Amino acid sequence: MISLVYTIAIIAFFILLISIPGKAQDRFKYKCKLMGCKFEFTVIADNQDEGYEFIMTAKNEIERIEKITSFWDENSETTAINENAGVKPVKVSIELFDLISRSIEISRITEGAFDPTYASMDKIWKFDGSMSLMPSEKEMALSIAKVGYEKVVLNQHDSTIFLPEKGMKLGLGGIGKGYAADKAKELLISKGVKAGVINASGDMTVWGLDKDNSEWKVAITNPLDKKNVYALLNIHEGAVVTSSNYEKFVELNGEKYTHIINPKTGYPAQGIASVTVFAPKAELADALATSVFVMGIEAGLDLINQMPKTECVAICQDGTIHQSINIKIDNR
Numbered sequence: 001m002i003s004l005v006y007t008i009a010i011i012a013f014f015i016l017l018i019s020i021p022g023k024a025q026d027r028f029k030y031k032c033k034l035m036g037c038k039f040e041f042t043v044i045a046d047n048q049d050e051g052y053e054f055i056m057t058a059k060n061e062i063e064r065i066e067k068i069t070s071f072w073d074e075n076s077e078t079t080a081i082n083e084n085a086g087v088k089p090v091k092v093s094i095e096l097f098d099l100i101s102r103s104i105e106i107s108r109i110t111e112g113a114f115d116p117t118y119a120s121m122d123k124i125w126k127f128d129g130s131m132s133l134m135p136s137e138k139e140m141a142l143s144i145a146k147v148g149y150e151k152v153v154l155n156q157h158d159s160t161i162f163l164p165e166k167g168m169k170l171g172l173g174g175i176g177k178g179y180a181a182d183k184a185k186e187l188l189i190s191k192g193v194k195a196g197v198i199n200a201s202g203d204m205t206v207w208g209l210d211k212d213n214s215e216w217k218v219a220i221t222n223p224l225d226k227k228n229v230y231a232l233l234n235i236h237e238g239a240v241v242t243s244s245n246y247e248k249f250v251e252l253n254g255e256k257y258t259h260i261i262n263p264k265t266g267y268p269a270q271g272i273a274s275v276t277v278f279a280p281k282a283e284l285a286d287a288l289a290t291s292v293f294v295m296g297i298e299a300g301l302d303l304i305n306q307m308p309k310t311e312c313v314a315i316c317q318d319g320t321i322h323q324s325i326n327i328k329i330d331n332r
Contacts, residue, residue: 003181004040004108005104007082009286015136015159015264015296023324025045025046025194025211026043026044026045026046026051027042027043027046027049027211028042028043028051028052028054028055028210029041029042029209029229030050030055030153031060031278032059032067034059034062034063034180034200034221035062035065035066035070035176035177035180036072036303037177037200037201038200038201039059039062039199039200039201040197040198040199041055041059041101041184041196041197041198041199042056042197042198042199042212043058043188043193043195043196044193044194044195044196044208044209044211051136053161053192054094054188054193054196056190057188058185058186058188058198059184060186061180061184062180062181062183062184062188063185064178065176065179065183066176067100067289068095068096069095069096069176069179069180070110070176071119071169071170071171072174072209073196074091076267077090077093077096078096078171078172080092081161081162081166081170081332082119082163082169083184083186084162084163085163085165085166085167085168085169086163086164086165086166087166088167089153089155089158089160089161089162090160090161090162090294091158091159091160091261092159092160092161093159094159094211097154097156097159097161098159099172099173099175099176099179100116100152100154100170100172101154101156102175103149103172103175103287104116104149104152104154104173106175106288106291107149107150107286108149108150109303110142110152110287110291110295110303111289111295112146112148112263112264112310112332113262113263113264113294113295114174114175114263114287114288114290114291115144115147115148115149115264116149116152116170116171116174117147117148117151117152117163117168117169117170117171117263117264118147118148118171118174118261118263119171120144120145120146120147120148120167120169121143121144121147121167121261121263121266122139122142122143124139124140124143124266125250125257125261125268126273127248127249127250127259129250131250131252132252133252134252134253135260135266137273138263140266141266143266144263144264144265144266145167146165146167146168146169147263147264147303148252151163151164153201161332162249168204173200173263173267174286174287174290175283175286175287176238177201177282178200178203178205178241178256178281178282178284178285178286179199179282179286180200180221180284181199181200181203181204181205181239181282182205182239182282182283183197184198184280185207185282187197188287190205193208193242194208195207195208195209195210196208197216197293198282200282201242201284202241202281203239203241203286204218204239204241205238205239205240205281205282206218206235206236206237206238206239206240206280207236207237207239208236208237209318210234213304214234215234215235215236216234216236217232217233217234218232218233218234218235218240219231219232219233220232220233220242220274220313221225221242221244221246221274222244222274222315223244223245223261223273223274223315224245224273224315224317225305226246226253230313230315230321231313233275235278237280238278238279238309239278239279239280239282239284239285240276240277240278240285240288241276241277241279241282241285241286241288241289242274242275242277243260243274243275243289243290243292243293244274244275245258245259245272245273245274246273246274249268257270258293260290260293260294262294263294269293269294269296270317271297271316271317272296272297272314272316273293273315273316273317274314274315275289275290275292275293275300275312275313275315276289276311276312276313276314277289277304277311277312278310278312278327279309279310279311280309280310281305284310285310288303288304288307288310288312291303292304292312292314297314297316297322300312300314301314301322301323301324302311304323304324304329305325305326310324311323311326312327313327
C-alpha cells in the first residue's frame with residue numbers, strides 16, 4: 001500500500017513538472033553609434049535587466065575591437081602600422097595580425113577587388129555634394145600609387161606587419177564591422193544567449209530563433225526604389241551583408257558614380273546597384289559584398305559559386321537580378 005501511494009505521488013510530481021510552462025523570454029533591442037556607424041543589438045533574454053547586461057557586453061566588445069582596428073584612433077595598433085610605413089615593422093596583437101592576414105588572403109582570392117591598403121588612396125572622390133568635375137587620369141594614377149595588398153609584409157613568427165612605402169595605409173573598413181559583429185556574437189553565445197541579431201549598418205549576423213520561435217526576418221532593399229523591399233528572407237544562423245550605391249554617390253555628366261571604389265583603377269565601380277552576400281561569418285560576407293561590386297556580375301558570381309556555404313544576390317542598375325547557383329529567393 002505504501003509502495004502504491006509512493007508510486008502515485010511520484011507520477012503526480014512528474015505530471016506537475018510537465019504542466020508548468022517554461023519561462024517566456026522576450027526580445028530586447030538597443031541602438032547606438034560605434035565604429036563610425038549605426039549598430040543595433042537584439043537579444044532574447046529572460047528580463048530587461050538580463051537583456052541590458054547582454055547588450056552592454058556586446059557593445060563593450062565592439063568598442064574593444066574598434067580600439068585595435070580603427071585608423072582614425074591615434075592610439076590604435078592599425079594607426080601605429082600606418083605611422084611606421086616605410087620606416088619599420090610594427091609588432092601587433094595576434095588578433096589584429098590574424099585579421100589583417102585574412103584580409104590579405106581575400107585580396108588575393110579577389111585579385112585585388114578587395115584591398116585593405118585602399119586607405120592609401122588620395123580622396124579625390126567626394127560624395128558630400130561638393131564635387132562637380134571628374135578627376136583627371138593623372139589624379140587617378142597618383143591616387144592609387146601606394147595601393148597594393150601584395151606589398152604588405154607579414155611576419156607571423158614575430159607578429160609584425162610592415163608597409164614598405166611611405167604613404168601606404170591600412171584600412172579595415174571593408175571587413176572590420178563584420179569582424180566586430182562576429183566577435184560580439186561569439187561572446188554572447190559564450191554567455192548563454194540563445195538567440196539574437198547584431199546589425200552593423202547592414203552587416204548583419206544572426207543566431208537562434210525569435211521570441212515566438214520563428215526565424216529572423218531579413219529584408220533586402222530594392223536599390224532602385226529604396227522605399228520598397230525586393231525580398232524578405234527567413235534566417236536563423238549566419239550573416240547577411242549588403243553593399244549598395246543608393247546612399248552615397250555623385251552624379252557627373254549625367255552618370256552616377258558610387259562610393260565603392262575599385263582599388264586597382266581608382267574609379268568607382270559601375271553597373272551594379274546592390275550586392276547582398278550570405279555567408280557563415282559577417283567578416284567574410286562584408287569583404288565579399290564589396291568585392292563582387294568591384295569585380296562585376298560574371299566574375300563576382302563565379303567566385304561566389306566556388307565558395308562553400310556562400311551565396312549572393314546582385315541587382316544591376318538596369319534592374320536585372322542575378323543570383324548565385326544555390327540560392328532560392330521568393331520575391332513575390
